[in-house]
Amino acid sequence: MQPRKGRGKLIWRFLKGSKAFFILSMICSAVASLSEMIVPQIIRVTVDNVIGGEPTDSLARPVQSLLERLGGTEALRERMWIMALAVLVVAGICALARYEFRVSNAKGSERLVKTMRDTLFSHIERLPFQWHMSNHTGDIIQRCTSDIETTRNFISEQMTNLMRIGILVVLSLSFMFSMNGKMALIAMIPLPVVIGYSLFFHRKFRKGFEDCDENEGKLSAMAQENLTGVRVVRAFGRERYERDRFEKHNEYYTSLWVKMGRLMSFFWSSSDILSGLQIMLVVVFGVIFCLKGNITSGEYIAFISYNGLLVWPVRQLGRMISEMSKAGVGIDRIGYIMDAEEEKDPEGALKPPMDGDICFDHVTFAYEGSKEMLHDVSLTIPSGTTLGILGGTGSGKSTLMYLLDRLYPLPEDCGKITIGGTDISKIALEHLRGNIGIVLQEPYLFSRTLRDNLGIAVRDLGDEELSAAVRAACLEETVQAFTKGYDTFVGERGVTLSGGQKQRAAIARMLTRPTPIMIFDDSLSAVDTETDAKIRGALEKRFGSATIILISHRITTLSKADQVLVLDHGKVSQLGTPAELSEQDGLYRRIMEIQGLSSDTETTEKKEVNAV
Numbered sequence: 267m268q269p270r271k272g273r274g275k276l277i278w279r280f281l282k283g284s285k286a287f288f289i290l291s292m293i294c295s296a297v298a299s300l301s302e303m304i305v306p307q308i309i310r311v312t313v314d315n316v317i318g319g320e321p322t323d324s325l326a327r328p329v330q331s332l333l334e335r336l337g338g339t340e341a342l343r344e345r346m347w348i349m350a351l352a353v354l355v356v357a358g359i360c361a362l363a364r365y366e367f368r369v370s371n372a373k374g375s376e377r378l379v380k381t382m383r384d385t386l387f388s389h390i391e392r393l394p395f396q397w398h399m400s401n402h403t404g405d406i407i408q409r410c411t412s413d414i415e416t417t418r419n420f421i422s423e424q425m426t427n428l429m430r431i432g433i434l435v436v437l438s439l440s441f442m443f444s445m446n447g448k449m450a451l452i453a454m455i456p457l458p459v460v461i462g463y464s465l466f467f468h469r470k471f472r473k474g475f476e477d478c479d480e481n482e483g484k485l486s487a488m489a490q491e492n493l494t495g496v497r498v499v500r501a502f503g504r505e506r507y508e509r510d511r512f513e514k515h516n517e518y519y520t521s522l523w524v525k526m527g528r529l530m531s532f533f534w535s536s537s538d539i540l541s542g543l544q545i546m547l548v549v550v551f552g553v554i555f556c557l558k559g560n561i562t563s564g565e566y567i568a569f570i571s572y573n574g575l576l577v578w579p580v581r582q583l584g585r586m587i588s589e590m591s592k593a594g595v596g597i598d599r600i601g602y603i604m605d606a607e608e609e610k611d612p613e614g615a616l617k618p619p620m621d622g623d624i625c626f627d628h629v630t631f632a633y634e635g636s637k638e639m640l641h642d643v644s645l646t647i648p649s650g651t652t653l654g655i656l657g658g659t660g661s662g663k664s665t666l667m668y669l670l671d672r673l674y675p676l677p678e679d680c681g682k683i684t685i686g687g688t689d690i691s692k693i694a695l696e697h698l699r700g701n702i703g704i705v706l707q708e709p710y711l712f713s714r715t716l717r718d719n720l721g722i723a724v725r726d727l728g729d730e731e732l733s734a735a736v737r738a739a740c741l742e743e744t745v746q747a748f749t750k751g752y753d754t755f756v757g758e759r760g761v762t763l764s765g766g767q768k769q770r771a772a773i774a775r776m777l778t779r780p781t782p783i784m785i786f787d788d789s790l791s792a793v794d795t796e797t798d799a800k801i802r803g804a805l806e807k808r809f810g811s812a813t814i815i816l817i818s819h820r821i822t823t824l825s826k827a828d829q830v831l832v833l834d835h836g837k838v839s840q841l842g843t844p845a846e847l848s849e850q851d852g853l854y855r856r857i858m859e860i861q862g863l864s865s866d867t868e869t870t871e872k873k874e875v876n877a878v
Contacts, residue, residue, distance in 0.1 A: 273597050276604060277421070280382045287374030288426055294367035295430040301360035303437045305353055306571035312349045314564030316342045367426075375422035382414050386600065392608040395673040396634065404487025409603060412482060413596035420593035424586045431579040431586075438576040445565045449555060452547050453573050456540045467533050471591035474526045479595050481519045488512055494759065541577050548573045615694035620701035621782040622686020623649050624670070624813060629681035631662075631669060639665050640836045643681075647829075649782075652814040654827030654844070656854060661833040663817045664707055667785050671702050685783075703781040705789035707817075709772030711760030716745065717752035719760070719771060723779045731778060738804040739774035740797050741767070766793045773801065785815045790823055802826055821858050830854065 281288070311329070314320040316339050322330050333339060342348055390406065442450035492499060492508055499508050552569055555561045561569070624647040632638040640662045647653045655663045668674045670683060672690060683690050690698060711719050720735065721727035732752070736742050744767050748754040760768045769789050776784065784805075790798045798820070805814065806826065816824060824830050825844050832840035832853050840852045847854035 273594065273601070276597060276601055277417075280378060280385065280417075281421075283381055284374040284377035287370045287377065288421070291367045291370035291374060291426050292428070292430075294363045294370060295426060296433055298360050298363040298367060299430045299433040299437070301356050301363065302434070302575060303441065303572075304356050306568040306575075307441070308349060308352050308356065309571070310564040310568040312346075312564070313567060314562045315339050316346070316349060318562070318564065320562065320564075371422055371426055375418055378421060379414060379418050382417070382600070383410065386410050386414070386603060389604060389606075389608065393603075393606050394609050394675070395668070397606050400634075402483070402487035402490075404485075404490035405483035406603070407490065408479075408483040408486040409599045413479065413599045416596035417593055417600065420589050420596075424589050424593075427586075434575050434579040438572045438579075442569060442572050442576075445569060446555065446561050449548065449551060449561065449569055452551050453544060453576060455547065456544045460537065460540055463533075463536065467529070469591075470529060471526075472594060474522070474529060475592040475595045478519070478522045478526060479599060481515070481522060483599075485512075485515055485519050488515060544577060545573065609695060611694045611696075612692055614692075615697075616688060616692050617694050617697040618688045619686055620698075621649055621811075621813075622688075623647065624783070625682075625684045625687075626666070627682045627684065629666075629669065629676065629683060631665060631674070631676060631680055633665075633674075638836060640669075643833075643836075643838055645831055645838065645841060647813055647815070649686075649813055650811050651828040652816060652826060654824030654830040655815065655817045655833065656819070656821075656824060656830055656857065657833035657839075658835075658853075660835075662836040663833055664787050666833075667704065667787055667815065667817065670783075670785070671699060671704055701781050702783045702785065703776040703779060704785040705769075705772045705776050705787060707787045707789070709760070709768045709789065711756050711763070711768060711771060713758040714756070715750075715752065716748070716754045716756055716771065719756060720752070720775050720778060723775060727778055735774045735777040738777050738801070739770045740793075740800050740804070741770040741774050744770070766797070769793060770797075770801075781812065783813045783815075785817075787817045788819065790818060790820070795820075795822060798823055819857075821854075821861055 307329075311325065311333075315322050315325070315333075319339070322333060322339065325333075333342070336342055336348060337345075387410070390410075439450060439454070442453060489512070492512070499505060548569065552561070552566050556563065556566050626643050626645050629640055629643045630638065631640040639660075643662075643666065645653075655666065657663050665674070669676050670690070672695060676683060676691065685693070712722070717732070720732060724731070733742075736745055744763075745751055745754075754762075756762050756771075760771065763771065770793065773786070773789060790801065793801070799822070802823070816827060818824055821844075827844060829842060830840070830844055830847055831838065832847065834853060840847055840850065840854055842850070844854075848858060849855075
């Protein structure tokens with residue numbers, strides 16, 4: 267992953283609502299730093315001028331004026347409690363500033379995380395279906411959790427200390443140079459070295475953190491897939507295989523962090539050595555200068571104090587550079603999601619009536635990186651009729667419906683799909699999908715109650731409407747069999763329900779919001795023939811005016827259709843009424859024979875459906 271541009275803009279966007287807290291925390295940090303700078307000066311004046319009797323000529327004019335107001339150094343020598351009180355007051359101000367820094371920083375940090383999570387979730391919800399199909403769920407979750415936390419830590423713990431570091435470095439060096447220039451230069455010797463090797467390690471850290479983050483995403487995706495598909499793993503006895511596979515990747519992931527640990531240990535240990543050398547140089551040369559009379563005892567004590575304050579920001583600057591590498595990788599991974607283009611309505615999007623004829627006009631389509639799935643498909647579905655779609659696996663049946671619902675956009679020069687004469691690419695997405703009810707091939711139920719799942723498409727769904735949809739989907743007996751009825755918790759992906767029950771629940775969910783266009787994508791495959799007939803009969807009675815599209819491998823399911831489209835390798839193989847196709851030599855008739863049906867059987871089935 268290449269470093270992305272615009273990190274600052276992305277961070278600034280996420281800081282909406284928390285900038286004031288972080289600014290306040292930086293101001294408080296600055297006040298605390300200034301307070302820390304004053305204490306050594308109070309000690310210096312106490313040792314040299316108050317106790318030692320040194321003249322105050324070398325002190326700054328405001329300090330001299332303050333000492334005179336307090337009665338002079340002789341008066342202060344008799345009232346040493348004043349100097350002690352001054353230290354306590356400054357220390358108290360420093361403590362209050364640090365407290366407010368922590369509080370403001372915590373508030374800003376939590377608001378930042380909330381904004382990041384809300385923004386990312388909202389953005390992901392509006393991303394195209396195709397984007398979700400090309401990105402692992404586990405990796406997306408890792409970007410929305412671990413990478414957000416990394417970014418939060420950098421901003422709240424490192425960025426907010428920038429002002430404090432700057433003040434400590436500038437003021438420490440200023441006071442040190444004002445006391446003794448040679449000693450200050452000795453204290454500065456390690457600074458260029460620390461900054462230089464920190465920048466050198468920055469690149470190595472970035473590459474290491476990038477590898478760790480990417481492999482953590484892969485590990486999360488692997489765990490998510492295994493937890494979701496645990497029944498498949500158990501059914502095929504693949505526990506050992508999946509465990510070994512997970513452990514192998516986990517071992518590799520661990521080795522990456524061990525490698526990073528060694529690199530960071532070397533970085534921090536070398537930083538400790540340089541810091542120790544700096545302190546040793548200041549102490550040794552300070553003693554020598556003190557003995558030669560170049561600096562006073564008070565200046566030496568203050569110098570040691572300022573040097574101690576200088577060591578922390580220098581080390582912190584190195585830490586910031588290393589943490590910047592880690593945060594940069596996290597921000598880039600978050601930026602990858604934010605850079606993905608959301609689904610957008612065309613300019614001047616239309617909201618036409620959706621009860622018109624549906625027309626596929628020379629539609630050709632291929633998924634990205636795959637061979638052509640549909641080739642020159644043309645057909646018209648008259649309003650209020652039922653179209654059956656039959657075809658082998660991979661013949662493009664579901665793809666045709668994904669294109670109609672614009673889950674995948676139809677590229678230009680690949681044909682046109684219209685509803686009532688209006689090109690669907692010009693229709694507002696919310697309006698289009700709000701008027702197309704679709705039951706997908708693999709019904710998905712959320713880890714909520716049955717009522718929550720059935721009413722997800724309609725706000726404030728009434729009991730009467732809910733019961734009507736449940737009866738039409740032949741789910742009433744199932745609901746009554748549950749002790750808690752509609753309040754039954756169905757588990758993740760509806761794990762507590764059978765395949766047929768999940769399909770009927772998905773059908774009921776779609777029927778809670780009657781739409782002029784209804785699509786059933788092989789959604790009756792897991793129910794028995796009798797239930798199949800009942801559901802089709804209920805649909806005919808309740809939604810006779812809707813345009814219904816039935817995708818199925820079962821001929822009896824398609825027997826009530828006004829016309830049947832037969833797809834073969836993405837091309838229109840046959841199109842006509844069930845009666846016409848049963849008399850023609852083709853795929854429809856061959857499937858009839860395989861399923862042990864005849865034209866007489868189909869006619870009988872149709873009569874039975876109409877009688878239900």
